[in-house]
Amino acid sequence: MSKALFNNFDEVSSKQWKQKIQMDLKGADYNDTLIWHTNEGIDVKPFYHADELDVTTNPSFSKATEFEICQSIFVAHTQKSNAKAIDAISRGAESIEFIIPSEDVIIKDLLKEIDSTSTPITFKLLFLSSEYIKTIPTQNTTIQTDIIGHLAKTGNWFKNLNDDHKQFESIVKHTNTFTVNAGLYQNAGANMIQQLAYTLAHTNEYFNHLSSLIEFSNKEILKVIINISVGTNYFFEIAKLRALRILFQTLSSEYGFNSNCQINVTPTKRNKTIYDYNTNLLRTTTECMSAILGGANNITNLAYDSIYHKDNEFGERIARNQLLVLKEESYFDKVDNPADGAYYIESLTTQLCDKALELFKDIESNGGFLSQLKTGTIQKKIKESASKEQAQFDSGELTLLGTNKHPNPQDKMKDNLEIYPFVKINPVKTLIEPIIEKRLAETLEQQRLNQEQSTNK
Template sequence: MANNNLFSDFEAVSSKQWKQQIQYELKGADYNETLVWESPEGIKVKPFYHNDEDSIASNAISSAKPFSIVQNIFVHEVKKSNARALETLQRGAESVRFTLENDSVSIEELMQNLPLENVNYYFDLPFLSVEFSNKINEFASKNKANIFIQNDPIEQLAKDGNWFENLEKDFEKLNTIASKTTVPFLTISSGIYQNAGANIVQQLAYTLAQANEYFNRIPAINQPITIEVAVGTNYFFEIAKLRALRILFNTLASEYNHNFDCHIIATPTKRNKTLYDYNVNMLRTTTECMSAILGGADAVANLAYDAIYHKDNEFGDRISRNQLLVLKHESYFDKVNNPADGAYYIETLTEQLAEKALELFKDIEKNGGLISQLIDGTIQRKINESAQKEQELFDSGKEVLLGTNKYPNKNDQMKNDLELYPFVKQNARKTLITPIIEKRLAEKLEQERLASE
């Protein structure tokens, strides 16, 4: 059968003709005021995009990008964590991320009998140890294992308010690790910015500025850098965010002759998750995982629907893992050529987000860099301003979380179901900087409801 162009019999319609028809249908209403809206990032979103007036970066269709399904495991007891990792890999997980409490864990015992071929293992370390990083590297080299070490002292500073020790010693250790290890050893944990309320341009700019700090302070990074990203609910913007992130990172890396692409791990945001009507969290995480996959994430670690108030449990893990399995094996997200490529809207968003983030990044660098602006409080103040704007939209009902600030079920009872404290925790102590505080939009409303149960 001949491969005919099905649309060749139709005349092309210009953007001017579309606008004229839209204006006619509006019956006198103003086009810009009625149909054009502005995002928190200052991007004006139009009702349609057309190639005769929009600068499209590329309309090439790239092949489907494989993504890995990651299971998070917090290591309390090594034998139980090992057994759980083996079980989850047998039940559909493709990668495992271990979060360790301390450096006394036996790597050999934790990894015993785990499959090493075609499986990535991430070691998330809330401490900085040259010796322990060397042990992981030795195990990886000896067993030909695919291991990523997640060290990020800048996130430690931003989240805790203090370095592990201090700036000089932390970077001295990182440089030692860089010189002794062959496995990827460095992570940029940018999820903290999103979960604290930063808008997308801020998230991209701060992530880029964090990468620049590492490039400047660790001259010999000869391994890929991992970037951990939190994905929000603005579907198309989040797709564009990940695409812009990869473009920006590779542009910056080339300036340092760093020839490795970044390795992106995406996780749904906590910011829009709720205690009440908690099953809706499954819908939120599903669309957020879809954005992550279409945006080009290398790995996706889903967030369990009950993660904010329940301890790790088999049911929550299974559901979150199955969401990704459905997207991969039933929706074929890893088989279909990237549908985001050439989409005028997404391509335009990607370009605008990248341009605005680059402009903000240059301003950060002009004013001393990310660490300097964390110490003087500029970053925290800017994030707080963005978070407050979003909070006001939620409080006024303009930003909707179904089941919480719209159509709530007044009969929901949650007080006796809380295994974890789901709100911002106060921990008065002396810190070098004001920490960046992650906070969910629904916290105040939920606290009021819990008090009235």
């Protein structure tokens, strides 16, 4: 084609578009009618235009075509977990995450007949032991270590600050890897600005510590893994992951560390429900789509029944197949960075970066992430955000279909709960107040369960 399309048409500026919209509103206020205000303090406009972008958009360097489908396996029994991993690989899993609860697990037996050269293996340890790490082969394997994440979630170090940091140093020197488990913040109710800023501040604590070690010289090959959760705010979640990568590159370059991080994504638990549970499939599907388009390296889907059922073959197979359908039948593996150049997403990405960086600087100027965890500032801010979101759910402003809108009164669940799906109260002494994960629907679901029980009496 010798001529570009639409060359005969005059360009229309954003100002002209707005004037036309204002005219069509017939007196209604543009801002009140069409501007959507988010909990992050971002005003979402009805349209976006190239002349409103502050800077020319730069291409992102992540590749949507290279995302891996991960199967997560909790190792309660070594032989059974080994068999489950082999089966998952044969059914489409491209990487395996083993969650190791104790040092009793023998790695050699766990990896029997698994070719780690073709299938990347991740070991997520629920304990801290630099000696145990040495039993894990290094070829195409990753070991996840996050002592600060453990402190934030449980309120305590594994042992104490000094011992944990010594173990951490030893593990990082051996593996050239550390992990930031940032999914906690989303699952506890933090808004997106907080999620990004807290993840950055969390990472900065490790960068600060490693930079202070004279003998640590592996800056350029250090691999940082960020585990993060995504919700159903589709375009915002795409922008959040893009912003995370930009912010990490900005921070790591200041220290001289490797500017590429690995982003592992799991759908959030916060919006999942036990009633009308099949809607969880719809939620996780859009969440996985956001993860792919946002540039996730590794995606572990959440089974639709994971909050109330024990691990089961059906739920795990469906979760894995959701990703397989997206990859092999919906062609999500055919185009790299399809979100690049979309004015709306580019604008969201820029705003999330700017606001998160501002909050990060505030955290650092007030003592840093660890200091604010100890004073309870981080916990307080997350609670405030979670309470605001909870109020929106309770009032119906935020909808979970089948739970606070169009619930099915015939849906009964009290005899279908294999695991306790609500916040557990564990009265133990902690060094700091832990950050507690809580689903939006918990109180409403407990009321419905109580009604079921009273009806059957």
